[in-house]
Structures are given as structure tokens and as C-alpha cells.
Amino acid sequence: MKDLLFKNARIIDPVRNVDAKGDLGVSNGLIVEASEVKDATVIDLSGKVLTPGFIDIHVHLRQPGNSDAETVATGGAAAAAGGFTSIVAMPNTKPPADTVGAIELLRNMAKKSPVKVLPCGNMSVGGQGEAMAGIGSLKEAGIVALSDDGRCVQNHGLMRHIVEYAKAFGVPILDHCEDSSLAAGGVMHEGKWSVLLGFNGIPAAAEELIITRNVLLAQEINWRIHMQHVSTRESVNILRYARSRGIPVTGEATPHHLTLTDECIKKFDTNYKMNPPLRSEEDRQALIAGVADGTITVIATDHAPHTATAKEVEFDHAPFGIIGLETAFALCHTELVTKGVIDLPHLIRMMTAGPAEVLGLEDYSLRPGRPADLTIFDPAEEYVIDSSKFFSKSRNTPFNGRSVIGRIIMTVVDGKVVYQK
Amino acid sequence: MQWTRKDLLGLYDLSAEEITLILDTAEEFKKVSQRRVKKVPALRGKTVVNFFVEPSTRTRVSFELAEQRLSADVVNMQAQASSLLKGETLLDTVRNIEALQVDLVVMRHSAPGAQNFIARNLGCGVVNAGDGAHEHPTQALLDIFTMREKLGSVKGLQVAIVGDILHSRVARSNIWGLLKLGAQVTVAGPATLVPREFESIGVRVCHNLDEAIRNADVVNLLRIQHERQTADFFPSIGEYSKFFGIRPDTMKKLKPETLIMHPGPINRGVELAGEVADGKNSVILEQVTNGLAIRMAVLYLVAGCVQK
Amino acid sequence: MDRENVFGEGAVCRKKEDAEGNLTIMKKQLYGASEVSASIRRMAEAICREFSGGEGDLALVGIHKLGVPLAKMLEREIAAISGKHPEFGTLDITMYRDDFGDFSRLPAIQETEIPFDVNGRKLILVDDVFSSGRTIRAALDALTDFGRPGMIRLAVLVDRGEPEFPIRPDFAGFSLKVPSDHKIRLCFDPELEIYEIPTAEERAAVGNETSTPLK
Numbered sequence: 001m002k003d004l005l006f007k008n009a010r011i012i013d014p015v016r017n018v019d020a021k022g023d024l025g026v027s028n029g030l031i032v033e034a035s036e037v038k039d040a041t042v043i044d045l046s047g048k049v050l051t052p053g054f055i056d057i058h059v060h061l062r063q064p065g066n067s068d069a070e071t072v073a074t075g076g077a078a079a080a081a082g083g084f085t086s087i088v089a090m091p092n093t094k095p096p097a098d099t100v101g102a103i104e105l106l107r108n109m110a111k112k113s114p115v116k117v118l119p120c121g122n123m124s125v126g127g128q129g130e131a132m133a134g135i136g137s138l139k140e141a142g143i144v145a146l147s148d149d150g151r152c153v154q155n156h157g158l159m160r161h162i163v164e165y166a167k168a169f170g171v172p173i174l175d176h177c178e179d180s181s182l183a184a185g186g187v188m189h190e191g192k193w194s195v196l197l198g199f200n201g202i203p204a205a206a207e208e209l210i211i212t213r214n215v216l217l218a219q220e221i222n223w224r225i226h227m228q229h230v231s232t233r234e235s236v237n238i239l240r241y242a243r244s245r246g247i248p249v250t251g252e253a254t255p256h257h258l259t260l261t262d263e264c265i266k267k268f269d270t271n272y273k274m275n276p277p278l279r280s281e282e283d284r285q286a287l288i289a290g291v292a293d294g295t296i297t298v299i300a301t302d303h304a305p306h307t308a309t310a311k312e313v314e315f316d317h318a319p320f321g322i323i324g325l326e327t328a329f330a331l332c333h334t335e336l337v338t339k340g341v342i343d344l345p346h347l348i349r350m351m352t353a354g355p356a357e358v359l360g361l362e363d364y365s366l367r368p369g370r371p372a373d374l375t376i377f378d379p380a381e382e383y384v385i386d387s388s389k390f391f392s393k394s395r396n397t398p399f400n401g402r403s404v405i406g407r408i409i410m411t412v413v414d415g416k417v418v419y420q421k
Numbered sequence: 422m423q424w425t426r427k428d429l430l431g432l433y434d435l436s437a438e439e440i441t442l443i444l445d446t447a448e449e450f451k452k453v454s455q456r457r458v459k460k461v462p463a464l465r466g467k468t469v470v471n472f473f474v475e476p477s478t479r480t481r482v483s484f485e486l487a488e489q490r491l492s493a494d495v496v497n498m499q500a501q502a503s504s505l506l507k508g509e510t511l512l513d514t515v516r517n518i519e520a521l522q523v524d525l526v527v528m529r530h531s532a533p534g535a536q537n538f539i540a541r542n543l544g545c546g547v548v549n550a551g552d553g554a555h556e557h558p559t560q561a562l563l564d565i566f567t568m569r570e571k572l573g574s575v576k577g578l579q580v581a582i583v584g585d586i587l588h589s590r591v592a593r594s595n596i597w598g599l600l601k602l603g604a605q606v607t608v609a610g611p612a613t614l615v616p617r618e619f620e621s622i623g624v625r626v627c628h629n630l631d632e633a634i635r636n637a638d639v640v641n642l643l644r645i646q647h648e649r650q651t652a653d654f655f656p657s658i659g660e661y662s663k664f665f666g667i668r669p670d671t672m673k674k675l676k677p678e679t680l681i682m683h684p685g686p687i688n689r690g691v692e693l694a695g696e697v698a699d700g701k702n703s704v705i706l707e708q709v710t711n712g713l714a715i716r717m718a719v720l721y722l723v724a725g726c727v728q729k
Numbered sequence: 730m731d732r733e734n735v736f737g738e739g740a741v742c743r744k745k746e747d748a749e750g751n752l753t754i755m756k757k758q759l760y761g762a763s764e765v766s767a768s769i770r771r772m773a774e775a776i777c778r779e780f781s782g783g784e785g786d787l788a789l790v791g792i793h794k795l796g797v798p799l800a801k802m803l804e805r806e807i808a809a810i811s812g813k814h815p816e817f818g819t820l821d822i823t824m825y826r827d828d829f830g831d832f833s834r835l836p837a838i839q840e841t842e843i844p845f846d847v848n849g850r851k852l853i854l855v856d857d858v859f860s861s862g863r864t865i866r867a868a869l870d871a872l873t874d875f876g877r878p879g880m881i882r883l884a885v886l887v888d889r890g891e892p893e894f895p896i897r898p899d900f901a902g903f904s905l906k907v908p909s910d911h912k913i914r915l916c917f918d919p920e921l922e923i924y925e926i927p928t929a930e931e932r933a934a935v936g937n938e939t940s941t942p943l944k
Contacts, residue, residue, distance in 0.1 A: 195619065198533040199553075199555075312510065314532035315532060423835070445838075449840065456875055721824070722835065
């Protein structure tokens with residue numbers, strides 16, 4: 001593999017607090033000083049930005065079980081196109097990733113992915129929330145985190161034991177926070193629009209109740225619990241309070257919760273159906289405020305592919321979820337950075353160091369000697385999202401046709417260019 | 422005013438002028454049913470499919486009669502939402518119906534927005550005969566038609582809708598139609614079934630019957646579904662009736678000319694006492710008569726806009 | 730085509746001038762108020778002659794829109810002549826048209842009001858302009874849905890004489906031959922008149938330099 005020399009880039013490296021124009025070399029898959037490359041391919045990045053590779057800690061790859069919607073290979077390609085160099089695969093596959101065999105299968109399939117696929121195991125058997133999964137064995141098999149995403153352990157006693165047990169193995173917990181009795185039957189956010197449209201609602205309290213539980217457990221056990229797809233105002237407030245008290249909790253926001261609201265559903269387009277649901281404008285603003293003040297430290301996509309057949313049904317009967325890997329950066333850059341909510345290094349932190357911290361990855365930076373996982377984008381390019389060009393097997397996005405600013409132009413994994421516009 | 426829609430999906434989408442056009446048109450169609458020959462050839466050669474993915478008797482009969490009085494050819498299709506889920510999708514089913522050169526589909530479905538989804542994907546006209554708790558436009562139109570016929574004008578009327586507002590498509594369509602025509606709407610019932618969110622669109626929300634009906638010109642009572650009780654929305658039918666049922670003594674609290682309405686079927690002794698249902702203020706059977714005229718008007722207008 | 734001769738030499742026309750000064754002929758008057766009134770009176774007289782002695786059974790049914798005010802005028806004339814008011818009804822034939830779904834604008838339905846028993850009665854259908862006969866065909870269907878009239882006759886102010894159906898007026902104020910793509914209109918306001926409207930192309934083909942006498 002030929003050495004690479006990136007010249008004249010704006011280099012943003014949040015862990016080392018770098019935001020400066022410079023050059024960066026890649027040799028043998030590792031980052032090196034620009035002066036150390038030999039016979040390198042020189043790439044001029046004037047006007048472009050080079051950052052550590054983005055990490056998405058919330059991706060559904062659907063394989064095994066629903067490879068009509070996505071495979072590890074196509075999901076990995078979509079990730080590369082979105083600037084992600086590492087993705088965490090949620091365990092709610094069929095069969096679920098709650099056994100060593102399932103994790104080995106995923107690691108095997110991951111060889112077909114251009115980006116790094118990090119396995120996440122179920123915290124309960126089958127994600128059923130009834131018995132603890134083999135957490136120690138899963139850790140040995142290579143999981144980076146535990147989650148029952150799509151569902152949530154309702155039994156607080158069981159959850160407490162899972163957190164205590166996971167702590168001993170050093171495995172972080174990513175929790176889909178939802179009280180199922182409050183959320184039962186709901187298909188969208190409970191509020192003005194669910195009432196006007198006649199849909200069963202999912203109240204904000206369904207999320208906030210479990211976030212509160214998790215804060216209390218994290219404090220009691222002193223172990224990290226990460227709240228997946230935080231979506232409501234009070235969730236942000238609870239998280240802010242907990243973090244101010246030093247409780248080891250973190251939270252992620254999805255691009256869609258930062259950009260869309262429940263009002264979108266009045267057209268009955270199932271591409272606006274996801275869980276947690278799109279919330280009110282007030283919730284959206286609170287989430288943006290949580291991003292701005294550092295309460296929310298991670299952008300994650302909750303990339304959830306579904307076939308057109310699955311989504312082309314009555315809103316009530318459509319599955320939850322939208323794809324997000326190929327639109328995440330452009331949407332966040334457009335809505336958060338160009339609109340002045342946060343600066344560009346802050347966004348990059350939320351897509352690199354933030355998720356790395358949740359997973360316990362140390363020094364996720366551009367320091368020489370680190371693996372050359374790099375993302376390069378043009379922060380000025382305006383374009384219209386065209387889902388027909390996606391690498392993902394699925395097209396279930398509400399953002400098709402939306403104009404955005406900021407385009408991924410190259411993704412490098414271990415020194416290899418895996419995506420180039 | 423010109424009608425331009427091939428579908429009638431809900432009153433949320435309509436302007437006050439469009440609603441008034443339907444009501445005016447229905448006045449002429451009401452007369453048709455009073456003639457020696459209760460039928461006009463307007464929709465001769467048109468085919469209408471009544472596609473009901475949720476059981477219904479009275480709405481389907483009303484639509485079917487309206488279609489026959491317009492001389493349309495009528496086919497009824499009944500399906501279960503559950504069986505649709507397992508096999509053919511709803512869209513495929515309706516595309517199959519359309520492939521039979523059907524002009525209009527009158528559709529009822531348990532899922533809110535199902536008709537909007539279908540109308541988006543089909544060339545033939547779609548008339549919503551009720552979609553979950555979303556809309557039931559022809560029911561609201563016949564309610565409003567009855568109010569206008571009895572009280573002259575809808576503007577400025579005080580209308581109280583009492584019952585399970587949360588799960589009621591009749592309530593939602595009535596609210597949209599009445600607000601657009603300038604009426605003042607109060608919704609009332611147990612707090613669990615009458616969400617406060619309706620206040621955001623200018624509807625008065627209250628949980629006390631006397632307060633709700635005090636100055637009402639119209640009291641529209643909704644059928645209470647027994648299964649809501651088992652879902653813990655209220656303690657018992659008896660308690661519901663005690664606090665929200667209209668009894669003969671309740672009538673004393675109303676203005677003497679207040680109309681009592683009900684979309685049917687009535688639970689006698691629950692939402693209202695038999696004496697009230699049969700009493701002089703009740704226009705419940707006239708609603709049924711007017712429903713036919715409204716549905717003829719709607720089918721006529723919509724059929725005129727379906728592209729061949 | 731000679732643009733001045735759309736209506737023939739010296740025609741009395743109304744013109745409209747647009748923002749750029751281009752003239753458009755709007756219409757040409759065929760008959761004025763006194764001629765139309767006299768014609769309606771003659772029709773009333775003819776009707777009275779034919780139905781003399783049995784006015785009690787007679788009913789006029791005006792077809793919307795302009796057949797209704799015309800029938801009203803006829804009714805007044807008949808009452809003035811015979812001293813008896815015939816029964817009066819209005820009919821909207823929209824629900825009976827044979828071109829439902831073909832027109833670009835769905836016509837609004839007007840009020841049908843037949844406040845008498847049609848069974849056995851002598852009915853006179855009244856319309857402003859008779860051309861194809863299709864409206865009358867629909868009106869006959871509509872009327873017979875109310876009962877079984879003893880007789881139906883047709884009175885029109887203008888007979889264009891180009892029926893597509895085997896239907897002819899029994900009483901006609903004027904018989905006119907105009908090109909079939911021209912329109913004939915009866916107007917009550919601001920004054921009673923019958924006028925002719927040529928095709929849009931013909932109307933547009935009138936320039937500034939060719940002024941014809943304006944009314």
C-alpha cells in the first residue's frame with residue numbers, strides 16, 4: 001500500500017485540541033508525520049477538512065435475518081460514504097447477537113465491510129429483558145458494548161444486576177430508554193399532532209422515566225450508562241443534572257431528532273416513523289441546547305434500514321426507523337454548524353472523540369502511530385440529497401431532496417481509501 | 422366556488438367555501454330522496470367500490486344507498502386488517518381494485534391516514550369513510566348539515582361534543598369543520614379521553630358536563646366503547662354514565678331549543694337516556710336521513726373530478 | 730379573413746381594450762330590450778291561445794340558469810293576458826347531464842323546486858337558447874322522475890335550429906342561424922338583450938386600426 005500525503009488540509013483533531021492548517025502522512029496504515037512518508041501519493045486538500053474517522057455507535061446492519069434491507073457489506077459501504085470509519089452494530093438481528101457464535105458470525109461478515117464493524121451484544125437473552133445474557137463470554141468474543149436496542153429491560157432489578165455485572169467486565173452499556181407500559185401501542189410522539197391526527201402516542205415520560213432510572217443506577221453502581229437517541233426536553237435536563245453531579249452517564253442525539261418534528265407526520269409518510277419518535281419543536285430545541293452546552297456528547301444515526309415493501313404500508317403498521325449513515329454529517333453540519341449552534345470542531349468531537357469515549361477507546365486522535373482512520377470533507381459544498389445514489393440497500397429516508405452544505409469526499413480506514421467522491 | 426378534488430380525505434384539508442359547497446349541493450340531493458323516483462342518473466356508468474377494512478353497517482349502507490341513488494354500479498368489499506397484514510399489502514389490494522376500472526373507492530380503515538396513503542398512490546377517487554381515530558368527514562358534514570338546517574347558520578354556534586374524544590374520528594372531523602365555519606367548540610368527557618392538546622387549535626376542553634353544555638346550541642354525544650373501560654380509561658360504564666350521560670334532568674340545564682345529536686349506534690342509558698334520544702330535542706334520525714344526502718353530494722362532486 | 734367582417738358590415742359591437750391598447754370584440758347585440766320584450770309577449774300569447782280554457786292545469790318550469798328568469802317573465806305575461814297565474818317551478822338538469830365527468834369545471838347544482846303535482850299536468854319547459862337539444866333531453870328525464878305529466882311542451886326564446894336530438898321547440902321567440910362555434914346569450918342585466926359571441930380567435934383578431942361602430 002502506497003504512502004499517502006495529505007497537504008494543505010484544515011486538520012481538526014479534538015482530542016489534541018488541534019484546529020490548524022497542515023499536512024498529514026499515512027504509511028503502512030498508520031498516521032505518520034508528513035516528513036516521514038516515502039514515494040507518497042500526494043493529495044492536496046486546500047479548502048478541505050481532515051479529521052479522525054467518524055464513529056457511529058448506533059447502526060442496524062440487519063444481517064443476519066433481514067439482508068433484503070441491508071447487509072454488513074452494504075451498511076459498511078454506506079458508512080464509508082458517510083465518512084464513518086467505525087460503526088457499532090446493534091444486536092437486534094435474527095438471530096440476535098446474544099451468543100458467542102452470533103458475535104463470531106458478525107466478525108466474519110465484517111470482513112466484507114470497508115469500515116470497521118464493532119460488535120455490540122445483547123444485555124439480556126434474546127433482547128427479551130428477562131434474563132442476563134452471557135456478558136463475560138460476549139466480551140471475550142469481542143463486543144465493545146451491550147445494548148437491547150429496540151427494546152428496553154423493564155425489570156429494574158435485572159437492569160441493576162446487568163450494570164453491576166457489566167462493570168466487572170468493563171463493558172459499557174448503551175440503553176434504549178423506553179418504559180413499555182407508557183409507550184404501549186404508540187406510533188408517534190404523544191402531543192398536539194398525535195391528538196390531531198388520531199394516532200396512539202408515545203409520551204415523553206416513557207423515555208424520561210428510564211433515563212432517570214439509569215441515572216440512579218449509574219450513580220449507585222458507578223458505571224457508565226449511555227442513553228441512546230435522547231429525544232425529549234426533560235431527558236436532556238435530567239442528563240444535564242446527572243452529568244453536573246459527576247454521574248457517569250452520556251447521551252447521544254440523532255440527526256433526525258435534531259432536524260425534524262412530529263408535525264412532519266401530518267402527511268402520513270412512514271419515513272417519519274421511528275422510535276423514539278420525532279418529538280415536538282420544544283423538545284427539538286432542548287436537544288439542540290443540550291448539544292450546544294455539552295450535555296449531549298455524541299451524534300449517532302440509529303441507521304435503521306427497511307425495504308420499500310415494509311415501509312409502503314399504513315403508518316400504524318410500518319416498522320420504526322430510518323437510515324442515516326449517508327446523511328448524518330451533512331445534516332448536522334448544515335443545521336448545527338452553518339447555523340452557528342456549535343463550531344465545526346465541536347461537531348467533529350461529537351462524531352469522533354465523543355463516541356470513542358462512550359466505548360472507552362483511548363486517544364482517538366490523529367497522533368502519529370495511531371491507525372490511519374480518517375475522514376475528509378468539503379465544508380462548503382452544497383448539494384441535494386439523492387437517496388437513489390445511496391450505498392445502503394434501503395431508501396427509507398425523509399431527507400431525500402433536501403439541500404445540505406458539507407460533503408464527505410474521502411474516507412480512509414487503516415490507510416486505505418475506502419470511499420472517494 | 423369550484424370543486425377540484427378527486428378525493429375527500431378529511432375536513433382538515435378543506436376550506437370553509439368547499440365545506441359550504443358540499444352542504445349546498447347536499448340540499449339538492451336531499452330532495453332527490455323525497456321524489457317519486459329516488460334516483461338520478463348522475464353517476465350512471467361509474468363504478469364505486471365500498472372497501473371496508475373495519476366492520477361497519479350503517480355507514481356502509483348509507484354510502485351504498487347514496488351510490489345507488491346516483492345510479493352508480495356498486496361493489497362491496499370487506500376485509501380484515503389483520504389478514505391484510507399477513508398477505509397482500511393494502512396498496513396491492515387497492516391497486517387490484519383500481520385495475521378493474523373502478524372510478525371511486527369508498528374506504529374505511531382502522532389506521533389513521535390509510536386513505537391519504539392510498540389516495541396518493543391511486544388515480545381513482547378516494548372517499549374516506551373513517552380512518553382510525555383520524556377523520557370521518559361525511560359524518561361531520563352530515564352533523565353540520567343538520568345543525569345548519571335546524572338552526573340556520575353554523576357561524577357563532579356553541580357546539581359541545583361529549584364522550585371519548587381521544588379515540589373519535591367523528592369528533593376530529595366535526596372540530597375541523599365547525600371551526601372553519603365559525604362555530605365555537607367544546608369537547609368534554611373524562612380527562613383520560615379528552616386531551617388538553619385540543620386547546621392548541623382553539624377548542625375549549627372541559628371535564629365537567631354541566632359546564633360543557635351550559636350555553637350549548639348543540640350537544641353531540643359520542644358512542645362510548647366498552648373496551649376503553651378495560652384499558653383503564655375510566656372505572657366503569659356506570660360511572661361514565663353518572664358523570665357524562667345525558668338524562669331527562671340534564672335537559673333542564675340546556676337551552677330549550679338545544680339540539681341533541683349522536684352519530685349512532687346509541688348505547689341507550691349510557692351516553693343518553695332513551696327519553697332524551699326519543700325526545701323533542703333529538704335530531705338523531707334526521708342525521709341519518711341527511712347522511713344520505715351528504716354522501717350523494719360528496720360522491721357526485723368527487724366523481725366529477727376523477728380523471729378518466 | 731377580413732377582421733372587420735366577423736359580424737358583417739356596420740354591426741353594433743362591444744369591444745374591450747386591454748392594457749396594451751389591443752381591442753377585442755366582446756359581443757354583438759342581436760336584439761335589444763324592446764324587441765326581446767315584444768317577443769316574450771308574443772310567446773305568451775301563443776301559449777295562451779293553445780291552452781285557452783285550461784290554464785288551471787298549466788305549469789311553467791324554467792331550466793337553470795336563464796330559463797328561470799325567462800319563465801318568470803312568461804308567467805307574468807300569461808297572467809296579464811289570461812288573468813290566471815300558471816303554476817311555476819324551477820329545474821336544474823346537472824344531475825341528468827349526459828356528459829358528466831367530461832367537462833373541465835363541474836357545474837354547481839342549482840335549486841330544483843317543483844311545488845306542484847306534475848301528474849296529468851300540462852307542463853311547459855322554458856329555456857333561453859335551444860341548440861343541440863341535450864339539455865331538454867336531460868330535463869325530460871328529470872321531469873318524469875317527479876311524476877307522469879299529461880303533456881310537456883317546450884318554449885325557448887332563441888331557436889338556433891341545429892338539434893342533435895329529435896327534439897324541437899314548440900314555441901320560439903326568434904329563429905337564428907349563426908355559425909355553430911359562435912355563442913348566443915340572453916342577458917337580463919343591465920338591460921334585456923340577446924347577443925352573439927364569436928370565437929376567441931375571431932374576437933382577438935380585431936386591431937386598433939379597424940374600428941367598427943361601438944355601442
